[in-house]
Structure formats: structure tokens, C-alpha cells
Amino acid sequence: MQVSVETTSNIERRMTIGVPASEVDEAVESRLRETAGQVRLNGFRPGKVPLKVVKRRFGAGIRQEVVSEVMRDRYMKALEEQEINPAGYPSFEPKTMEEGKDLEFVATFEVLPEIEIGDLSKITVQKPNAEVTDKDVEKMIDNLRRQHAxxxxxxxxxxxxxxxxxxxxxxxxxxxxxxxxxxxxxxxxxxxxxxxxxxxxxxxxxxxxxxxxxxxxxxxxxxxxxxxxxxxxxxxxxxxxxxxLPELTPEFFEKFGVNAEDEESFRAEVRNNMERELKQAVNNKVKNDVVEGLLEVNEFDIPQALTDQEIDRLRQDAVQRFGGQMDPQQLPAELFTEQAQRRVKTGLLFQELIRQNELKADSDKVDEKIQEIASTYEQPDEVIAHFNGDPQQKAQVENVVLEDAVVDFVLDQAKVTTKKMKYEEAVQAGQQQG
The missing domain is CATH 3.10.50.40 (Chitinase A; domain 3)
Structure with missing residues (x-):
């Protein structure tokens, strides 16, 4: 097998592969014999159709089928041989595929970009400094009462x-x-x-x-x-x-999934929920500032194949979110292109920071995150056991913790300032950014 690779752009490659005619012709001949033993044609007993008849009737289609398989197989072997990591699927273009001639084809594909991380000290992050006050809790409870007034x-x-x-x-x-x-x-x-x-x-x-x-x-x-x-x-x-407004009774508390016997317990639960929401909002705001900063100090091309895959995911999410029955492919790609490109670029930057700095998901922080998630459920012990017993679910938590590790790594080098905010301002900032 002969292989040559041409660099056509920062992330596009054209690989020309040559396969000896004997390999292709032997594979075609084997497929013809296999077909002859299975095909049914009028005038011939099953399994007794002459090879030349099978070749005349099915030869062109079988050769096309075999050539497609050979191209895929040799492409994969060539990638391994050349130590190339593609991004997405290739397009194949056969140059010669006639019987008796060497097969030559071109595989055009994209590769992951080489990323040189920019100066992280140029990134600026503004972290909200806020707390949940008694007045905030009172306002929240008033809003909850008005929802059921x-x-x-x-x-x-x-x-x-x-x-x-x-x-x-x-x-x-x-x-x-x-x-x-x-x-x-x-x-x-x-x-x-x-x-x-x-x-x-x-x-x-x-x-x-x-x-x-x-x-x-x-x-x-x-x-x-x-x-x-x-x-x-x-x-x-x-x-x-x-x-x-409704009275603050156990029956009222149950409408919000709170099992409390008195107003004091209900207020404590509301405060806990608000503090969790505030913490998440601050984290969202900080992470978004980190992402914005990374995008500003790092310029590189991203593979269209990865963008297309992300667009398809966003289409699926949109259809599910609005409960529609339409085919996601009917949604114009342009609606999601900018968001998809941002996600792809962010993902590649995070992966590169993880690789270069050998970042890991700390097991204690994974357990802490699982406990944090479980605390929002009525039976937290069961939730913890579920995560620990389901490798896929636990892997998702590990990914979140690993992303947090990337954010912390960038924060150590970025310019971080704090801004005093009220509870509602901080939550709104996190919702806008997250």
C-alpha cells in the first residue's frame, strides 16, 4: 500500500492511497463466488449459477461495494501508519478502480488543530461577591406565596x-x-x-x-x-x-417539595436553596469569564466536521426542549452555527489545557460533587449509591469536576477581581452567562 499525505490547510489533509490490483481483484473474485453460492436466478438451481453469469449480472455493483470497503479499510490503516488523528469522517474520491489496474483513491479529511495556548495572564475575571440576607429570604417567600395567591x-x-x-x-x-x-x-x-x-x-x-x-x-x-x-x-x-396570600402551613410547604412542620424550618430550607443557587450562579459567571478570556487569547481554525456534529446536537436539544415532533434536520444550521463554533473551540481549549498540564478529576472533589447533587433529593444516600454504581453517570460528574479543574488552573494565572453584588444581581449575572 502506497500512501502520500498533502497538507492543504492548517486542519485539512489530502491522503492519496494506492492499493495493488491483485488485492482488489482477489477480493472481488471472492465476493463473486460467495454471491454465486447464494443468488437465485431463473433457469439455474440454487448454488449452481455460473460465475460468469453472476459477474455479468452483478459484477459492477460488487466491484463498487468491494472498492468502498477497501478504501475504508486502507484509510484506517494509513491513519495508524502515519500517526494521524482525524476530526470527523473523510470524503473518498477513487481515481482508478478498473479491473486489472491498481486502485488509487484520495481521502480528504480534517485533523485536530495544533493549539498553542496564549498568555493566560491577559484574561480578566470578575467574581460576584454576594450573600443571601434575611431580606432576600423574605422576598423569595413572598414571591412563592404570590405564585399561589x-x-x-x-x-x-x-x-x-x-x-x-x-x-x-x-x-x-x-x-x-x-x-x-x-x-x-x-x-x-x-x-x-x-x-x-x-x-x-x-x-x-x-x-x-x-x-x-x-x-x-x-x-x-x-x-x-x-x-x-x-x-x-x-x-x-x-x-x-x-x-x-396563602398562610405558611405544612400544606403550603409541600407545594414546593419541602417537608417542614413549621415556618422556621421552611425558611431554613428556602435559604439553603437560595445559597445553592447563588453558588452556582457565581460559578457560572466565573466560568463564562474564563471561557471568554480563553477565546480572546487563542486563535485557531476549528474543523467543520466537529462544528457540524455540534450543530446536530443543538438541533436535537432544541426539538426536545420545545417538545416538537419535527425532524431536527429541518432547523436551519445557521441558527446554531455561532454557538456550535464557540462550544467546539471551548472544548478543544479545555482538552489542550488538560493534556498539557496533566489535569485530573480529584476523587475527593468527585465525591463532594455527588454529595452536593444528592443533597437536593429526598433520599440522598440512594442517589449517592446510584452514581457510584453507574460508571456512565459517575463519568459525567468526573467531567464536570475536570472542567472545574481547568477553570481553577486558568484563575491561578488570570487577573481576578471581585464585585460586591446583591443576591438577585449575582443570580441574574450567572443566569445570563451560564
């Missing part, structure tokens, strides 16, 4: 936390604009659902009243056609309802 219609002036049912129409330069109208829209005063000035403009309104308010869309408003423009809203308040 009943509502009673009132005739008084509206105030914060009241629910207003209204019709409204928005105007710019005297013309109603698209997306600026709604009927029977429900708005909880004080929740900040609308643009600045809208809620304050109708606070105190009563059912049956009509109001006209002047507001200005924020400069960074998502609809660029409306950003920064002044608008007038004509509003008809149809109903005002006040929330009737």
Missing part, C-alpha cells in the same frame, strides 16, 4: 402588587405602532414588566378609569425601531384585584 376584585385605588386587567394602545407621532396594543392584559404593579414610566403612570388607577400616559422607550430597547422614541399610551383599566 387568590385574587379579590377591589374598587379602591390600585397599589403595588395589585393585578390590573386593562386594554391599551400605544402611539408614536400620533400613529398606533405594531406590537403596542393589547386587550385584557394583566399587569402586576411593581413587577417591572413594562417599560419605565408605564407602571408609575397608572399606579393609583381605579377600575373603569381611562388614562393617557407619556413614556420614552429605553435607548437599548430590543426593537431598534422603537428604541429611544417617546410614545403615548391610552389605557382603559377594566379591573383591579388584590392578592390574598
Amino acid at each position: 387568590d385574587h379579590k376584585e377591589v374598587k379602591r385605588k390600585s397599589k403595588n402588587k395589585d393585578v390590573l386587567t386593562m386594554d391599551f394602545t400605544g402611539y408614536i407621532d400620533g400613529e398606533a405602532f405594531e406590537g403596542g396594543s393589547a386587550e385584557d392584559h394583566q399587569l402586576t404593579l411593581g413587577d417591572g414588566q413594562m417599560i419605565p414610566g408605564f407602571e408609575s403612570g397608572i399606579k393609583g388607577a381605579r377600575a373603569g378609569e381611562e388614562h393617557e400616559i407619556e413614556v420614552t422607550f429605553p435607548e437599548d430597547y430590543q426593537n431598534e425601531e422603537l428604541a429611544g422614541k417617546p410614545a403615548t399610551f391610552k389605557i382603559n383599566v377594566k379591573k383591579v384585584e388584590e392578592p390574598i
